[in-house]
Amino acid sequence: MKRSIKTYAWLLAVNLFISAFTFGGGYVVVPMVRRFFVVKKRCFSEEELVDMAAIAQSTPGAIAINLSALAGYRTAGTAGAVISCVAAIIPPLVILAFVSAFYKMFVSNAVVAAVLKGMEAGVAALMVDLIMDMCVLIVKRRSVFYTAMIPLAFIANFVLGINVAVILLVCCFLCILQVVYRKRKEK
Amino acid sequence: MSVVWKLFIAFLRIGLFSIGGGYAIIPSIQEQVVEKTGWISEKMFTDIITISQMTPGPLAVNTSTFVGLQIGGIAGALAATIGCVLCGVIISLGLYRFFQTHRQSAYVLEVLNGLKSASLGLIISAAFTIILLALYGSRDPGADLTAVNMTALLIFGVMLFVLRRWKINPIIIMVISGIAGLIFYG
Numbered sequence: 001m002k003r004s005i006k007t008y009a010w011l012l013a014v015n016l017f018i019s020a021f022t023f024g025g026g027y028v029v030v031p032m033v034r035r036f037f038v039v040k041k042r043c044f045s046e047e048e049l050v051d052m053a054a055i056a057q058s059t060p061g062a063i064a065i066n067l068s069a070l071a072g073y074r075t076a077g078t079a080g081a082v083i084s085c086v087a088a089i090i091p092p093l094v095i096l097a098f099v100s101a102f103y104k105m106f107v108s109n110a111v112v113a114a115v116l117k118g119m120e121a122g123v124a125a126l127m128v129d130l131i132m133d134m135c136v137l138i139v140k141r142r143s144v145f146y147t148a149m150i151p152l153a154f155i156a157n158f159v160l161g162i163n164v165a166v167i168l169l170v171c172c173f174l175c176i177l178q179v180v181y182r183k184r185k186e187k
Numbered sequence: 188m189s190v191v192w193k194l195f196i197a198f199l200r201i202g203l204f205s206i207g208g209g210y211a212i213i214p215s216i217q218e219q220v221v222e223k224t225g226w227i228s229e230k231m232f233t234d235i236i237t238i239s240q241m242t243p244g245p246l247a248v249n250t251s252t253f254v255g256l257q258i259g260g261i262a263g264a265l266a267a268t269i270g271c272v273l274c275g276v277i278i279s280l281g282l283y284r285f286f287q288t289h290r291q292s293a294y295v296l297e298v299l300n301g302l303k304s305a306s307l308g309l310i311i312s313a314a315f316t317i318i319l320l321a322l323y324g325s326r327d328p329g330a331d332l333t334a335v336n337m338t339a340l341l342i343f344g345v346m347l348f349v350l351r352r353w354k355i356n357p358i359i360i361m362v363i364s365g366i367a368g369l370i371f372y373g
Binding site for chain 1: 271
């Protein structure tokens with residue numbers, strides 16, 4: 001019991017921390033979760049993190065919160081998921097309640113703008129670092145099908161601007177087709 | 188029906204029908220709170236997006252919180268934020284358990300593998316947008332690829348090198364790049 005309270009407290013603290021340092025979109029949460037849950041505490045493996053990130057992204061809502069909930073659930077069950085979600089929404093609530101009182105001043109503040117501009121480049125570096133590791137995980141499985149799906153999804157979304165839900169549905173459909181085809185061949 | 192309850196229902200709908208995270212959720216928030224209900228003016232909404240990007244926290248959560256604050260105070264902020272994330276969290280957990288219990292099925296396993304690849308492709312897509320914003324200050328840099336912001340490129344390059352070499356804490360990266368921004372741009 002004592003240990004689980006310790007786990008809950010850790011989840012609360014780590015999610016407060018992650019949320020307070022999430023700038024530039026929810027995706028930054030993936031490297032943060034990796035750092036705290038995978039590298040430091042070894043709550044789950046890198047492979048499992050990729051599973052969770054895929055699920056968090058394939059469901060509606062905020063990716064960052066979905067991922068926090070999954071990491072919390074994996075670490076400490078349903079209570080862990082609830083604690084993680086609550087912790088993740090507290091910092092925005094407190095900060096925005098404060099900022100909204102004088103937001104005009106905040107928006108035109110040069111210091112805030114300079115810090116954010118610097119952080120933008122930092123976020124870009126974090127994303128590239130994460131992508132490099134995740135690509136290695138998928139490519140080393142030596143499946144042409146799953147390796148090819150990475151650039152295809154990228155092109156569909158970034159170049160062609162196809163809706164995310166459509167991309168994910170087509171992807172599921174192709175995977176099922178592939179299994180059906182393979183099973184037929186085995187027969 | 189009280190305004191807090193209305194906010195909760197509106198954001199429940201927003202959270203349920205927008206897939207793909209922050210930038211995918213914003214258009215549906217706009218539709219609900221600006222176009223449909225007129226709770227927030229067009230100008231105000233633009234300001235809300237700016238602030239949400241400038242303050243820490245996931246974009247979808249920030250935008251919901253701020254819209255809720257404007258319409259219904261702290262209770263409104265809580266109603267909007269919880270409404271926005273509730274469906275996604277429940278569906279994520281359900282899907283996770285489904286994948287866990289049906290791992291022996293080839294179909295389920297392969298679909299999960301496919302989703303991993305596709306979602307990595309989508310993360311790369313988001314990263315491209317972030318890189319363009321950081322280096323060119325716009326999502327669409329146009330033809331002139333030499334007009335890169337050298338300071339941003341420098342911060343990006345050094346941070347990436349440090350990350351690859353020493354695998355340091357992302358929060359330290361955020362703090363250092365923020366300080367670098369303050370020094371170079373301030």
